[in-house]
Amino acid sequence: MEIKQIALGSQGLVVPMIGLGCMGMTGFEEGHMYGPADEQEAIATIHRSLELGGNFLDTADLYGPLKNEQLIAKAIGSNRGQYILATKFGWEINDENKVIWAINGKKDYVKKALERSLKNLNTDYIDLYYLHRLDKNTPIEETVEAMSVLVKEGKVGYIGLSEVSSETVKRAHAVHPITAVQSEYSLFERTVEERGVLGTLNELGIGFVAYSPLGRGFLSGQIKSLNDLPEKDFRRAIPRFQGAQFDKNIELVKAIEAMAEEKNVTSSQLALAWIMSKGILPIPGTKRRKFVEQNIAATALNLSDAELAHLESIIPLGTDTGAPYDEFSMSLID
Secondary structure, eight states: OOOOEEEETTTTEEEESSOEEOGGGSOBTTBOSSSOOOHHHHHHHHHHHHHTTOOEEEOOTTTTTTHHHHHHHHHHTTOGGGOEEEEEEOEEEOTTSOEEEEEOOOHHHHHHHHHHHHHHHTOSOEEEEEESSOOTTSOHHHHHHHHHHHHHTTSEEEEEEESOOHHHHHHHHHHSOOOEEEEEOBTTBOHHHHTTHHHHHHHHTOEEEEESTTTTTGGGTOOSSGGGSOTTOGGGGSGGGSHHHHHHHHHHHHHHHHHHHHHTSOHHHHHHHHHHTTTOEEOOBOSSHHHHHHHHHGGGOOOOHHHHHHHHHHSOTTOOOOOSSOHHHHHTOO
């Protein structure tokens, strides 16, 4: 099957209507984000995605740190031209390759981070380069100005922001066209809609990329209890997966699963089709071929207006499904 191509933003970037989030493909210095990773299977997943037309890969220097970009370089080998690569910077990584858990959007750091990502990805250009989180101590204009220099130098094709407010988007876009904003978005997490960010992006012709489109795995229906999460999985520490909130969320998932069964699809496919019906690009993360095949198959799923309305009636806008991060990480969202 051919995946339909869509314009991401209005600057000329064309991508398949679904991407591949690569974060879970490598461990993390402080344990695993989503349980242990298997390098061979991760590489095979990237290759399988490409075979199916899924050539848009999303990573960040933070993941690993740096190991994720290096894994992608290994998977791509000499086929760089066949892939569209998006990576992010902003979480400061020192010269010992350790994350210092502060955001740095200063001009000199933008350049330093980019050169390091080019090296780790073994490429001389990055298609889409994102600021991972807003540096609240540096004007967004300074950061975007520095990113725009990278575009002029031909090292970056397009620039993006992640988890930012409408106000920040407008200020940034006035300095250099922003191609995409990436934030968490799913049936479980619609804050960008509630805060008017999506409206701003539509007005300005900026694309929207949804990370965690399966509610951090909840909408896959694979998680029935906390015991289904690996021991060092970071989800064990976030409010969405705690106590009574967890039980409430499981009930919501059951209602979605019932609808998926009727349509003879998985609940993940239903959740992804709902996002894509809005012209939004989801980047579900997986490290297994089986799931990349299922996710890409969701691009062929068309939902009627009645089905979309039914999905939204299960989890209406404004439903509290619990915070997606711990307090420290929530404080970094603009």
